Amino acid sequence: MRVANKTLYDSITVNLGRVTSSMWKANEVVSSGKNINHISDDPVGLVTVLDLRSSLAGVEQLERNIETGTSWLKASEIAFTQMNEILSDTKQLCVQMSSATVGASERRAAAELVEGNLVQLLSLGNEEVGGRYIFSGSRTDTLPFSLDESTNPPTLIYDGDHDPFSVRIGRNTTVEVGRDGEAAFGAPGNSIFDLLIDLKASLESNDVNGIQQAMGELDTAMGSIRSLISNTGTKILRLETKTAILEELQLNYTDRKSQIEDADIAEAIMKLKSSELTYQAALNSSSKVMALSLVDYL
Template sequence: MALRVTQNMLNSNMLRNLHKSMLNMDKMQQQLASGRKINLPSDDPVVATRGMFYRSSQMENDQYKRNASEAMSWMDLTDKTLDEVGNVMKRVSELLVYSGNGATSPDDLKTMGAEIAELKKHLGTLANQTINGKYIFAGTETDKAPYDENANGGKGDFINKNSSEVLLELSQNVFAAANINAQKIFNYPDNAGNMFKVLDNIIEELNNGRSAAQFQDEISQQYDNLLAERATLGARVNRIELIGERLNVQEVNIKELMSKNEDADIAEVITNLKTQEGVHRSALGAGARIIQPTLLDFLR
């Protein structure tokens, strides 16, 4: 049975095809304007899904970079603080050598004792160093000052006993400690014989007008231990720097994958748009032929 084709059918098909052609041109114009292959998830669900995955990976990588930066800030401040602690130890060692000079008067020894007392106060300030309001030598008890100037009968002492690590995630399931174990520095070799207690003994001897040169070995041990801990910290800093470089490389790779997945090939889009414009003009020409003269045109 033959199908009767009417003028309305021809007109409807022509309008539908013209509408489809205009939709294709609109899609290409949007790609050209936005520079992206898709503007809605429905344009290509596969590309959209991959884009979500890449963006999630980029957000994670950005957070890892922030964690690495925070860890570096902690370690940089820790190293600078320990450097100052080392300077205090060296100055105390110099004063101990001077105190062993037989020509040094009792008044001079008392003056040295006063200076070392001030150095001890400065050492307590260094032990209470903070970053963003957190004590860096307090283990995980970052809200409590590890050094109390009223402890030990008002002489001041390092009272913190927390040796836990402040861990930051620098990559998936890769953690690194941002802090150091301050017990190995300020409570070395133990709380009863730590650097503050040694300084108290030195100050007492000097205030009594006696030489404190006999404490040189203890101060040397404290200083050598400090250098060993700084070396360990330096090795950790090197590791964090390597992780930071790897995160930067990952960021570039993720952005490259995102670009390949989402960015439109502008040259290809322009070529396709021009081709579609030609198709559209041809469709308009064909449509003009489809609209035939009516019966009224023959009644003139």
């Protein structure tokens, strides 16, 4: 049966188009390094890749949260440690000043040292990380502690709130990395700052009983600060553990995404070369067939 020239040419055109499309796709895979460049390449695989990208973005956000939280907790740990040292030095001063051999003038001089310690404690109570106060509860843009110098003795003021700043480290998990300043250091009138304010007054008034009472209160305060240090260290370890888990999860997601999305370049180049050879063969064959005329059949 004789095949019409139009039918023959149409068939050649279709075949060349198919071979050209195959070669173009192979070239695109080599150029991009990706198996999926269009929705039609692998609709199911593309959905999986998009889900994995979303999961990776979520993991990266959690890692940023943990990084922020860790920096807050480490700053807190340092502040608590320095506070404990200041309180310890203050107690040693109390031991010396409670001696019967010490006079009023020496106690007044010691009051100035306590004043300096109080200033340092307030500075640590107003510790910042990245311009945000870590002991203001959730009011991280507000200076937590200040002294009203208009009263005698000065009055402590707390301007934070009672909702500690937290970071999310999991789908439904948060960790408090900031502190409610009142809960950490005591409410105004009964805080570690007030303890030093009262001690200073006792030293200035040569009140030995007040100095001796402060010694016991300083022990209690140091015990509270040590508990805060321990609690903070526990939270840091928790975040470090979570970081390790997220890093493992990130590697898993990245590997799965790569298996679906990324091309094996060596294999892709071989497919491209094969497509080019097929294309050349199709062109040669088509040119010979389309060059035939009636004379060739006489």
